Amino acid sequence: MTHSLPAQPVAVVGAGIGGLTAALCLARAGYRVELIERTERLAEVGAGLQLSPNALRVLAGLGLLPELEAKAAEPATVRIRSARNGRDLARVPLGPVARERYGLPYLVLHRADLQKVLLDAVSNTPAITLTLGASLGEVTDTGTGIEAGITTASGARRISACALIGADGVRSEVRQRVMKGPEARFSGRTAYRATLPASAVPDVLMTETGLWLGPKAHLVHYPVRSGREFNLVALVEENWDADGWSEPADRDALLSRFADWPAEIRAVMDIPDLWLRWALCAVDAGTPWAKGRIALLGDAAHAMLPFAAQGAAMAIEDAAVLGRLMQGAKDVPAALAAYQRQRQPRAAHVQEAASANATIYHMSWPACLARDAVLKASSPERLLKRMDWIYGWRDSSTA
Template sequence: MVQSRSDGNRIFIAGAGIGGLTAALSLSRRSRAVTVIEQADELRPVGSGLQLPPNTMQVLRDLGLEDALLPHVVAPRAIEVMTWRGDAPVAEIPLGALAEKRYGAPYLVIHRADLQAVLLKAARASAGITLRLGTRLRGAAQNSDRIKLELEQAAGEADGEIPLDHDTGAALIGADGVWSTVRRRVMGLRAAAFSGRTAYRAVIPASDVPERWRNVTGLWLGPRAHVVHYPVSGGERFNLVALVEEDWQEEVWSGPADRSALLDRFRDWPGACRELLSLPSSWLKWALCSMDPGTSWVDGRFALLGDAAHAMLPFAAQGAAMAIEDAEALARHLDQGADDIPRALRAYESERQDRAERVMRLARSNDRIYHMSGPLALARDMVMRSLPSERLLARLDWLYGWRPPGA
């Protein structure tokens, strides 16, 4: 069965994740009709924690979402940096009121599912946004005037019939993550590649965690591995991530982890770190995939944002932030350049690409710095101890101090 619809001004977004929903809201606030295509038939609360630095909050605040987010977030007092040699911090990067005063917005942490739920509720309340769950993008074509999409509906698969839709519109935005269909199948670009890094993630009740860690972001540095942790869900839960350099020899890119093997990997680390890692009864793991800078994000009326455009290692805590920044810029350029969509998308890419790739390079640099060993690690620790805490924060002014043009 084939159904056809036509709306030459509609923007289609593939992916109802953080970037896709933010883009839909940003476009809708500019009176643009949007359809979000999502292959999942239900958006379930999955994932772990993520950080919402001030540059992210500038966009979410402009969308009127700050009050809805506040019950779910924690504003950590600081980032405490430790190493595998001992429990005492080698550096402390102040956040809290100091960061908010410096950048005009708070530095927050949140569970990914809570952020997505807030975005989804706002999207469902918007008359300009159509959500099509259980819908897969099968193919797309374009000409100078429009795009044409071929979509599969999940309904009907049980009896062997897969209903197809043909939709037309003004543009297709791939916000469908690391394994983006728009990137690979529509635009013909190289997929993300395994980075040689694996993330082990767990979320536990905050009441299980020593009081010391409940209002800070903890960062432990060590040879070929590091650990990050912070509270989420309004302080009720606690997010733990262990990131290690290792080969991935499994047939799937995510799944349950071997808890005992993970704990053995950190057997020589300080007691406080090992105590935290021993708290979860189970862990999940993800192969971390990334892209190289320099790939185009735009082809005529097709464009990418977030991980689909620039998947990066999570070592700068900016993956979600870059997707949210992308979404604001995309909507702004499509609003300003509505008469020439391809040109507007090229302007979006021109504005965003250098910044996103600078963050990609920062994440790769942090990968090297965090995982140092021997004399290099000792020199790193000495430098960190010698720098005033506010200077450590100031080194990231270019990142956290970003605001949407005109804000």
């Protein structure tokens, strides 16, 4: 069967996880895509990512699961421990149990590996043109199309498109400058990230996702790079007193913050020389995502605390729904309005769940005693079942 591509491409601003996935989904839906990225080189600094079955359902639909599995690790469990005494509070089964329950794995991997798999797929899709080192100029919604100016080192050009998707992250220029939307707000929480060689940590830690709960802080770790490296993230409540967005952290100040945590985990935290610090910001998922032929996707629309490990997953889900609704769309603004209607309640719900975890994970004594008692009394099956509404999601296009 032959069918002609729509005359005008879709412009996607930002080639992060959301923008790359959106470009692939839109190309599948029959569009040419102009993918515009500000940085000269797509490189993710050392950090890991958990990819739950809801996200992997979309990526599997794009044919990317085998490459992702080859680069990822698949923890058998999330082991939740108390930072007061190191004791186990609960285990959420993953591995074969998650595969059986959701039909897809729960993977953990390095962000650079996910980005490479997506970028390779984009490079192999002739309908997608990726322009790096590009800054977005004036954007006009003419009512019948989008006119946007793009500047790169080799000069300026104009793009005519049928829609413009802002997948440009938490500090989205499309949201703020083009759509006159809100600024991101600092959450009062900071993430410290480090990666270390697997050989430096006890073998048992390489088989699980670890979650340690302490007062005003928690710690997450898991293997990445097919089990060759170990990813460590410490999340703490504090004020961000620098202008920077991410920067090398004061290692000694961080370690002193965890001085009364169990020796077992302090020994691991002591290994990396370099920790990077991230300000955690949020964008209220309830603010408008779509206006005429312009729409937001991923963190640009609904940046959330990483406390449910779902920010990238929501961006990936957004991309699938956008692709489905744009396929054959005669009325692009109506398709984008439908995209907002279908995605906003779910993103808001997941954002709330992440914020609720922020309170629960960081409880101080004595409130933490009640939390710990509930966790200890919960069966592993029950704890996984509670995640069904997130992990069991399927869009009709990926079902």
